[in-house]
Amino acid sequence: MPQLAPISRSKTVTALLVAPAGLFFFFLLVLPLIVVVIYSFGARADAGGYAPAFTLDNYANLPARGQAFFNTLTLAPLGTLLTALFAYPLAYFLAVKASPKSRTLLLVLVIVPFWTSQLLRYYAWIMILGSKGIPSWLAYLGISDLRIINTPWAVLIGAVYGFLPLMVLPIYVSLEKLDKRLLEASADLGANSWRSFLQVTLPLSLPGVATGSMLVFILLMGEYILPQLLGGGKVFFIGNALVDLFLQSRNWPFGAAVSTALVAIMFVTIVIYMRFVLSRGDVRRAALV
Amino acid sequence: MSMRLYAVFIYIFLYAPIALIAFFSFNAGRYAMDWQGFSLDWYGKAFTNPIITKALVTSLIIAGCTSVIATTVGTLCALGLERMRGSLRQLFDALIYIAIMVPGVVIGISTLIAFVTVFDAVNPALEAIGMARLQMGLWTVIAAHVLFNLAVVVLIIRARLAGMDRSLVEASEDLYATPFATFRQVVLPALMPSILAGLLLSFTFSFEDFIIAFFVAGPNTTLPIYVFSSIRRGVTPEINAIGTTVLLTSLALLVLAQFLLRPSAKAR
Numbered sequence: 001m002p003q004l005a006p007i008s009r010s011k012t013v014t015a016l017l018v019a020p021a022g023l024f025f026f027f028l029l030v031l032p033l034i035v036v037v038i039y040s041f042g043a044r045a046d047a048g049g050y051a052p053a054f055t056l057d058n059y060a061n062l063p064a065r066g067q068a069f070f071n072t073l074t075l076a077p078l079g080t081l082l083t084a085l086f087a088y089p090l091a092y093f094l095a096v097k098a099s100p101k102s103r104t105l106l107l108v109l110v111i112v113p114f115w116t117s118q119l120l121r122y123y124a125w126i127m128i129l130g131s132k133g134i135p136s137w138l139a140y141l142g143i144s145d146l147r148i149i150n151t152p153w154a155v156l157i158g159a160v161y162g163f164l165p166l167m168v169l170p171i172y173v174s175l176e177k178l179d180k181r182l183l184e185a186s187a188d189l190g191a192n193s194w195r196s197f198l199q200v201t202l203p204l205s206l207p208g209v210a211t212g213s214m215l216v217f218i219l220l221m222g223e224y225i226l227p228q229l230l231g232g233g234k235v236f237f238i239g240n241a242l243v244d245l246f247l248q249s250r251n252w253p254f255g256a257a258v259s260t261a262l263v264a265i266m267f268v269t270i271v272i273y274m275r276f277v278l279s280r281g282d283v284r285r286a287a288l289v
Numbered sequence: 290m291s292m293r294l295y296a297v298f299i300y301i302f303l304y305a306p307i308a309l310i311a312f313f314s315f316n317a318g319r320y321a322m323d324w325q326g327f328s329l330d331w332y333g334k335a336f337t338n339p340i341i342t343k344a345l346v347t348s349l350i351i352a353g354c355t356s357v358i359a360t361t362v363g364t365l366c367a368l369g370l371e372r373m374r375g376s377l378r379q380l381f382d383a384l385i386y387i388a389i390m391v392p393g394v395v396i397g398i399s400t401l402i403a404f405v406t407v408f409d410a411v412n413p414a415l416e417a418i419g420m421a422r423l424q425m426g427l428w429t430v431i432a433a434h435v436l437f438n439l440a441v442v443v444l445i446i447r448a449r450l451a452g453m454d455r456s457l458v459e460a461s462e463d464l465y466a467t468p469f470a471t472f473r474q475v476v477l478p479a480l481m482p483s484i485l486a487g488l489l490l491s492f493t494f495s496f497e498d499f500i501i502a503f504f505v506a507g508p509n510t511t512l513p514i515y516v517f518s519s520i521r522r523g524v525t526p527e528i529n530a531i532g533t534t535v536l537l538t539s540l541a542l543l544v545l546a547q548f549l550l551r552p553s554a555k556a557r
Contacts, residue, residue, distance in 0.1 A: 013468075017369025018381065020362045021439055025384045028436040032399030033391070035406060050402075090299045093292045106296075113303050115539040116310070118497060119516045120532040123524065124306030132322040164303065222392020224500050229520065239394040239500070246398055246504070256402075259395045266390060 033263075039256035048250025058257035065258055068241040071227070073265070075152060075237070076220040079159030080213050086160050087167035087212065092201075094168070095175035107172070110165045122158055122229040129154050129230070150232030158230040159220055166219070167212035174208030175201070210277050214270070221266050238262045307536070314529035321524060332534070335527040341515065345531070348496055348512040351427055355434040356492035362435065363442025364484055368476075370443070371450055388440035397504030400433045404505060425507025433501045438491035445490070449483040 043053035062069070094106055113121065127133055129149040138146055148154050178201065186196040220226075224239035233240075238258060245255030314332070318325030335341055370381055391399075404425065412422045457479070461471040499513035506514065512531070519528055 010468075014369050014372045017365045018373070021366035021369075021443070022381070024362065024432075024436050024439055025381075025388065028400055028403070028432060029384060029388055029391075029396075032403035033387075035402050036395075036399045039402060086299070089292065089295050093296045097292050098296075109300065110303070112540070113307060114493075115543075116307050116536045117513065117516060117532050119499060119513055119520065120310050120528065121306050123516075123520050123528075124309045126520075127309060127321050128306060130322075161302065161306070164299070218390055218392075222394055224394050225517070239392065242394050242398060243500075243503070246401070252402070255398065259398055263391060263395060266392070270390065 036256045036259055039253050040260045042253040042256070044251045044253055048252070050252045053253075058254045059261075061254060062257065062261060065238070065241045068236050068238045068258075069261075071152075071235055072221060072237045072239075072262075075155055075159070075235070076217060076223075079156050079163070079220050080217045082156060083160050083163050083167045083216050084171075084209055084213055087164050088171055088205075088209070090164075091168045091171035091175055091208070095172050095178075107169075110168050114165060118162065119225060119229070121162070122225060125154070125158055125161065125230060129157070149230065150234045152231075152235050154230040154232075155227055155235050158226045159216075159223075162226060163216040163219060166215050170211040170215070171205060171208040174205045174211075178204050214273065218266065218270070221262070310529050311533045311536075314526050314533045316526050316529075319525050331526040331530040334525075335530040335534075338527060340510070341512075341527065341531060344510045344512045344515040347427065347509055351430050351434065351502070351511060352492045352496035354427075354431045355438060355495040356488045358431070359435045359438035359491040360442050360484060360487045363439045363487060364446050364480065366439070367443045367446035367450060368472075370447065385440045385443055388437060389444075393437070393498065393500040396433060396437060397501040400429070400436070400501070401504040404429055425505055425509075427506075427509060429505040429507065430502050430509070430511070433505050434491075434495045434498060437501070438494055441490060441494070442487040445483050445487050446480060449480055453479050 039050050040058055041054050041056070043051045043055060043057075045051040090110075094103060094110075098106055126149060129135075131149075135146045135148060138144075148157075182200050182204075183196055186200050187193070191199065222239055223237050224243060227235050227237040227240055231237075231240075242255055242258055242262075245251050245258060313321060313324075315327050315329065316324055317328035317330065366381070370378055373381075408423045415422060453476075457475050458471060461475045462468075466474065497513065499511075499517055502511045502514055503517075516528055516531075519525070
């Protein structure tokens, strides 16, 4: 990146430009996160809230919320995987098969659902998956007693539904950049279309899949609304445990320990994932373009 | 051909729930999935319900303030970071990614704890000198929303700055424009599309956010908080009417923006 000319590089101006953001980050991110870590070593005050102490009890107590950790750590990766599986063919269709004229419109149509309240869209799924929805239609076909709502399946359907657009866009971008001559070359060398896809298209589009998966995984790990509405309190995530600990049972130190554990798990997973992605030279080159 | 069929299936999957919400906003009856005939009553009821209109106004104020502050602070920060090198810059980069990575629920909790701690420390002193106590309000929600959106805006503006044609800035400086004149006449116009994107995105995120506001809104009710609580209580089609109106309004604005931006695109 070329440097700006020296004339405009006053240190004071630079400091003034970043100072407001710095203040926001310091007072609303760094300091609060430090306070959360400090709280996680504290004790619960009798009336709820926090009492100063230094104890590891809150961390020792984490297995008490083991089910929430288990649900989050299984359903978030599974939801990410399913979203990628459903998004890929659509992104492929948009980037490769759709006519250039309709492509823009079709892309916009992928994003428009984001303009409706997320809460309302999940509410619609409560109706669709609820007893008056799909299960009642299936009952006509003789499949009775099928319960979808408030099961892990409902949460997974909601995850695919809610995050599909976020996955389609990065995959679309990586497929669109793909040099079509590579496919011709592959065909000329006698590969059939399925083999060309596996050996040329798919590897070259992996950076898009990696970006999209990262995005969806981060959002799913911290979900509260989705398990609350479609899991109906039976399939709960760490986010639901946190709301309960802070707003209902008011055990702030334990909640702080759960928060710290959640952020630590996310951080470690993301670092490992980045290492893995970055260790693949082809993916790295394309991802950083 | 089968790909096309798959695409159709996915679009149905994406739009069926939205169609369902819109459809039942015209329901004469009050129960979900129980069609009683066509009626526009719920639209009238929704927009004369003082709790709903107040929640809507609250959400619009919060999203409006958040988007303006986050975009201003974020744009300045991106411009400043571009002039920085070394460890301080790396620190900012790390903070930006942390702000994006940390889940909303944890941001809500940590800002709640921070606010409560500050209030507990400051309020006795404020009372002693006869001033009003600090408490949760719209400003606490705006502050927490700005934090999150700020990071997003920095990333958007920075992507644009990285792709900007440097020769224009150099030309402007060679012609003895002051740094501010260069900024106003060269850099700012080039950044405009990204600044607008930042405004739009942070407005949307803020308007849609439930979880952060749930923690730090105090006694205030935003629209998502109202919608959430009514889903748990049992919804009336009022909610569907509001949702449909919000969707149609944003679509209308989107089309309008396309229409307004087109002539300038042609001129270029």
